[in-house]
Amino acid sequence: MRQSQTLLPTLKETPAGADIKSHQLLLRAGFIRQTASGVYSFLPLGKKVLTKVEAIVREEMENAGAVEMLMPALQPSELWKETNRWDNFGPELMRLHDRHHREFALGATHEEVITDLIRSEINSYKKLPLTLYQIQTKFRDEKRPRFGLLRGREFVMKDAYSFHTNDESLDEVYDRLFTAYSNIFKRCGLNFRAVIADSGAMGGKDTHEFMVLSEVGEDTIAYSDSSDYAANIEMAPVIDRYEDTKQTEIDELALVSTPNQKTMVEVASFLNRPLDQGIKSLLFKIDEEFVLVLTRGDHDVNDIKLKHIYQAVEVELATEEEAKNLLGASVGSLGPVNVKNVEVIADYSVKSIVDGYCGANEDDKHYINVQPERDLVISKYEDIRFIKEGDLSPDGNGIIKFAKGIEVGHVFKLGKVYTEKMGANYLDEFGKSQVMTMGCYGIGVSRTLAAIVEQYNDENGITWPSAVAPYQIHMLTMQSNKEEQVELAEQIYTTLKENQIDVLYDDRKERPGVKFADSDLIGIPVRLTIGKKANEGIIECKIRATGEQFDIHISELLGRLQEVL
Amino acid sequence: MRQSQTLLPTLKETPAGADIKSHQLLLRAGFIRQTASGVYSFLPLGKKVLTKVEAIVREEMENAGAVEMLMPALQPSELWKETNRWDNFGPELMRLHDRHHREFALGATHEEVITDLIRSEINSYKKLPLTLYQIQTKFRDEKRPRFGLLRGREFVMKDAYSFHTNDESLDEVYDRLFTAYSNIFKRCGLNFRAVIADSGAMGGKDTHEFMVLSEVGEDTIAYSDSSDYAANIEMAPVIDRYEDTKQTEIDELALVSTPNQKTMVEVASFLNRPLDQGIKSLLFKIDEEFVLVLTRGDHDVNDIKLKHIYQAVEVELATEEEAKNLLGASVGSLGPVNVKNVEVIADYSVKSIVDGYCGANEDDKHYINVQPERDLVISKYEDIRFIKEGDLSPDGNGIIKFAKGIEVGHVFKLGKVYTEKMGANYLDEFGKSQVMTMGCYGIGVSRTLAAIVEQYNDENGITWPSAVAPYQIHMLTMQSNKEEQVELAEQIYTTLKENQIDVLYDDRKERPGVKFADSDLIGIPVRLTIGKKANEGIIECKIRATGEQFDIHISELLGRLQEVL
Structure with a gap:
């Protein structure tokens, strides 16, 4: 290509509002231009890279046995109502109506459309499993579009969907696509981790996010320094390695005054005691039930873990008023001693605290010399806290470190969440109607392009890896x-x-x-x-x-x- | 591809509502499925063909020097307001607003977006000419979506735009893309014609439609049986070959009664005279001015030609009431004799009528023995009528025949219509600001797929030409x-x-x-x-x-x- 015959408008100055490297460089080097907030044109060089990434995606998807198709962006609202997502998806789902006042969603994702298609066209176990994918423009009305292609409102995505008669078949395809995804991001030259993620409210089973390691990432990953273990920090379990301490021959429980000391750090400092001897007591409302949750003073409660323990939909901190009503003190002075009207659960680490201290359910008062086994009634010990840097890796190999990540891919065993709601059934070998099992698999294609630039640049510009260079x-x-x-x-x-x-x-x-x-x-x-x-x-x-x-x-x-x- | 691993749902029966071959066969053979009226999913086989057609389009576009890019579907209303198309495009333009109540159009075409980009990025004659194209999903809210992929509401289109400093440069690129289009449709195996088309209200210059010959086409083409001349019938000029007859030594003008005879055919039959001796007189309102338009009784007025003659925006027939007020008779008895308050123009063919007849501007009365040169005051003779089968081809070679066509491509010298309105200027070699000249070029990619099936099928199914077979x-x-x-x-x-x-x-x-x-x-x-x-x-x-x-x-x-x- 002769440069005089293409559109390649480079910029000397960094455009205002472009805060991260990939956004700045893709603008400056003439790869993209903004048409509206979060909406971009790919100029010829940008389109070239996009095409190269797409070609890699296609090749690996086909190798994994997925078949390409193309679904529409205009999606009838009726389909989204069947899964309740017309209401639940919120304002991120762009909506419009046609000249006959029929409502449509602009495709943010295609679970509904594909499940509708499959329930009409597939009726026998003989035609399963089936894995379909498309590369297509998606629309999501982000509240705060930013970082250029990393968080846009119109973007290119590869989405795939698989349908199965049983979990083993889903597991197999999931593993195959997991490998395909690893190949894709390797071929794009990316330093990434496949990260155990939260299956969230959708209620699916296994799910992994593919995270490109980058300081501008919006997610935190906990990874092992010695193995390929990696998880979203929300998801990383903590391996119990607390000493089984003896809590005998120690002082009696004692009430002390702690005027205006509210946080654990304040109380520790005031009492001149180590933070990790403190018992942090937080009152949670878990699906309308109150639970007093204890962790060590230097730990943080992971509410995703609480959600999983209680299989809850909603987990939130109790209000000041609710704390007062229930335990008689403000949230800065709550504690588990003598609590009978609320369930008390504790992180494993609390068990081995010796000579601890905690709130006394009386404003500006704390107990000291607390021995959990002696002084507290704890209904159960669980893994409740966030993993920390320096913790043992959950797979037993190495020590946990933290990194920031850009999510470029996501694989998800949906199970029967959609197929049940939408009635995607098939007849099994005995002629009995069964609900299909489903997986979904996404790659942010235009986001991957930006993630590559985040990892490949120097003070003079972009340093494209060969496989995706324009x-x-x-x-x-x-x-x-x-x-x-x-x-x-x-x-x-x-x-x-x-x-x-x-x-x-x-x-x-x-x-x-x-x-x-x-x-x-x-x-x-x-x-x-x-x-x-x-x-x-x-x-x-x-x-x-x-x-x-x-x-x-x-x-x-x-x-x-x-x-x- | 193993058939067991893909989605290929064939149907024995022709689905209800599919009226034409391509729609029926693409459904039956498992290439497409409808998601909503005029909105389709391309199943794996359909996507395969689409990809093959796209590859041909890309190759020929690149050969012609066009450069690929990708613009967004979400287009800010502000841009459409600059060209007045936010109002003028009508309900075909799908519209929505984002969570901040900002209005967007869903791209039906991209003149505004590309012109906005070019005016920002191109400022010098050195960077012109420039030809950019994209293959992208377009949205048009058709009033009556039908014929499957032929008239859908969401469809795949290749659109290209060229920008120039002068008309010669535009002509050159236009010719190059004209050739590219011919190559594309030839490679797709299509029997088509490049047809002279109407540049319409947009006020551009040359424009050609690429029409696939097919009985289900919605346009009528006039083509020569001996040359490659072809035009939309609205656009085909008529070559004057009427005899220069002598209108002397004949009878005096005479008024006759023609009770309840309104149409030319009725009057001809009543008077027992040939239809081609009748002078058809129609009162038109051309941009608020009334004109009495005469053609031979066997001819039809072509209002597009009237529009061009008067460079008018709107041409419509006068109402019964307007005719009564102006000429004193109802529309079935209008005529040019003694008319002084309205301009009278006539088609060339009227000049050579001998012994004609026409309305008398008195209900149920006609004049006979009319000699136009003797009895009428005609302000000008022009080419006003529709061409007919059997007419001489306008290029002088052969005889005109009619065919129906499916429009699959369109090339258009837009000139400065958009660039002037949107201020797309550049500095010429003397540092003077000039308005760019522009061309646009479209191919309906998914429509081409359907057009191929219209031409390639037999009683058992589709017979794909090799170049585009799945x-x-x-x-x-x-x-x-x-x-x-x-x-x-x-x-x-x-x-x-x-x-x-x-x-x-x-x-x-x-x-x-x-x-x-x-x-x-x-x-x-x-x-x-x-x-x-x-x-x-x-x-x-x-x-x-x-x-x-x-x-x-x-x-x-x-x-x-x-x-x-």
């Missing part, structure tokens, strides 16, 4: 008015095209400095510069990522490029 | 419980895949009759049947389009298939 070669002449340079460039341009090597040729009448800066910004892996040595047939080659430079003679060009690419 | 080969076993048949099939399946030959393998446990019927319905060009001669290594080959059948030995399979494909 072009393989960026060629430029130092002086576009020197005939011998232009002639050699044209010769090389023709040769490369004949050999199916994707080349961008900067044929503009610009100063070399402008061309070099643009080339670094755009970040094509290999740059060929045709300068003063053109009459000797010598071209300067520069590897964008490493900065390595060397001369190539025209006679050996193809061979050397093959080595380099 | 697969090259359809292979099946007669008895899927015979080991030697399955083994041979598996062997061939592997061989074909290794040789990049796209094969669909019907591995279902169905009766041969079912498999054959499905295979004919789906319409893959070559069928390989593995039956009783499997143990001899012999496969039956059938060419879908011709019905030709012959045996192939496994040893010569690849060679023979290469001949056939």
Whole structure:
């Protein structure tokens, strides 16, 4: 492609409002432009990368046995009402009506449409399992679109759906797509982790998020420093390794005054005791039932774990008023001693606290010398707290570290959540009607593009990995008015095209400095510069990522490029 | 692809509401399914064909120097208001608002979005011309969606836009894309015509529609039987070949009674005179001015031509009341004799009428013995009528015939219609600000798919041309419980895949009759049947389009298939 014939508007300055590297660089290097908040045009270079990522996705999906199709963006509201998502999806679902006042959703996801199709077309176990996918534009009206392609309102997604007669079949396809996803993100050059995630309110089974490690990620991952264990921190279990301490021969429980000391840190400091001897007592409302939840003072309650323990839909902290009514004190002075009207549960770590302290259910008062086994009535010990950096990895291998991640993929064993609601049934080998089992699998294709840029950039611009670079070669002449340079460039341009090597040729009448800066910004892996040595047939080659430079003679060009690419 | 692993739901019966071949067959053969009125899912086979058509479009567009990009479907209303199309596009434009009550259009076309982008990014003549295209889902809320993919509300379109400093540059790109379009539709195997079309209210210059000849087409094409001339009948000029008759030595004008004779045919019959001696007189309102328009009795007024003659926005027939007020008679008795308060214009053919008859501006009265040159005051003679079958072709070669056409493509020299309204300016070589000139070019990709099926089918199903067939080969076993048949099939399946030959393998446990019927319905060009001669290594080959059948030995399979494909 000749640069004079395409739209490649580079910018010297970082555009206002672009806070992260990928957003800044994709704008500056002329890959995208904003049409409206969270809505982007992919300019020719951006579209090129998108197409390359899509090709990788297609190849790996087909290898995994998934079959491509294409569903519409316009989705009748009736389908969304069948799963209650017309109401539950909230304002993120964009809605419109047609000229006959019929309501439609703009596809944010396609579980309803595909399940509707499958219940009409598949009626026998003989036609299952079946895995279908599409690459399609999706719409979600994000409250605060930001970070360019990372959180947009219109974006390109690969979504896949599988249908099964049983869980084993779902497990098998899930594993196959898990592998496909790993291959896809590897081929895109990404440093990522497959992370155990929360199946959430949907009530499905296994689910993993594929997270690209990045400081701008909105999720926190707990991962092992020695194994491939990784989980969303909400999901990581804590392995009990607390000592089984003896709680004998110690002082009696005693009430002390702690005026205006509300947080654990304040109380610890006031009492001059270690934070990890404190017993943090939080009153929760779990699906309308109150529960007093105890953790160690240096730990935090993980409400997702509470949700799972109680199989609850809603978990929230009790209000100041509810605390007062129930336990007689404000939330800063709550504690488990002598509590009888509320269930008390505790994290495993609480059990081994010796000589602890906790709120006394009396404002500005705390108990000291608390021995949980002696002084408290705890209905059960559970894993309730958030994992911390330095904890043992839940798989027993290594120590937990934290990282931020950008979610680029998601695989999910939905089970029968949708198929039951929508009546997607089949006849089994005995002619009996059964509900199908389902999985769904998403990849944010345009988001992946941005995630790649987050991991591949330096102070001069983008450093595309070869597999997804918009072009393989960026060629430029130092002086576009020197005939011998232009002639050699044209010769090389023709040769490369004949050999199916994707080349961008900067044929503009610009100063070399402008061309070099643009080339670094755009970040094509290999740059060929045709300068003063053109009459000797010598071209300067520069590897964008490493900065390595060397001369190539025209006679050996193809061979050397093959080595380099 | 193994048929057991894909979604390919064939139907024996023609679904209700599918009135034309392509709609019926695409449903029956499992290529598409309706999600809502005018909204379709492309099932795996449909998506395959779509991808093949898209690949042809891409290749030819790139060859023509167009560069691919991707614009969003969500388009801010502000842009559409700049061109007045927010109001003028009517209910076909789907609209919605986001959670912040900002209005958006769902892209029906992208002139506004691209012009907005170009005015921001292109400021110098050095960066022009520029031709960009995208393949994207479009939305139009058709009043009566019908004919399956031919008139849908959500459809795949290729749209391209070119920007220029002058008309010569636009002409050049227009010609190049005209050629690209011809190549695309040829490669799709279509029998089509590039048809001169009406540039309409948009006020552009040249425009051609690419029409696939088909009885179900909604447009009528006038084409020459001896040249490649073709035009929308609204646009075809009529070449004057009327005799210059002498209108002397004939009878005086005479008033006759014609009770209840209103139409030309009724009057001709009542007076017992030839229809082509009648002078049809219609009162039109052209942008609020009244004009009495005369044609020969056997001709029809072409109001598009009137619009062009008067450069008018609106042309409509006067009402009964307006006719009475202005000329004193009802519309069935209007005529040009002694008319002074209204301009009278006539088609060239009227000039040579001898001994004619016309309305007398008195109810139930007509004049006879009318000699236009003697009796009428005609302000001008113009080409006003619709061309007819049998007329001379406007290019002078051959005779005009009519055909129905499906519009699959459209190229349009927009000129400065959008660029002026939206201020898309550039600085010329003298530093002076100039308005860009623009062209736009569309292809209905999903509609093309349906048009192909309209031209390629027989009583048993579709007969895909090879270039766009979902697969090259359809292979099946007669008895899927015979080991030697399955083994041979598996062997061939592997061989074909290794040789990049796209094969669909019907591995279902169905009766041969079912498999054959499905295979004919789906319409893959070559069928390989593995039956009783499997143990001899012999496969039956059938060419879908011709019905030709012959045996192939496994040893010569690849060679023979290469001949056939």
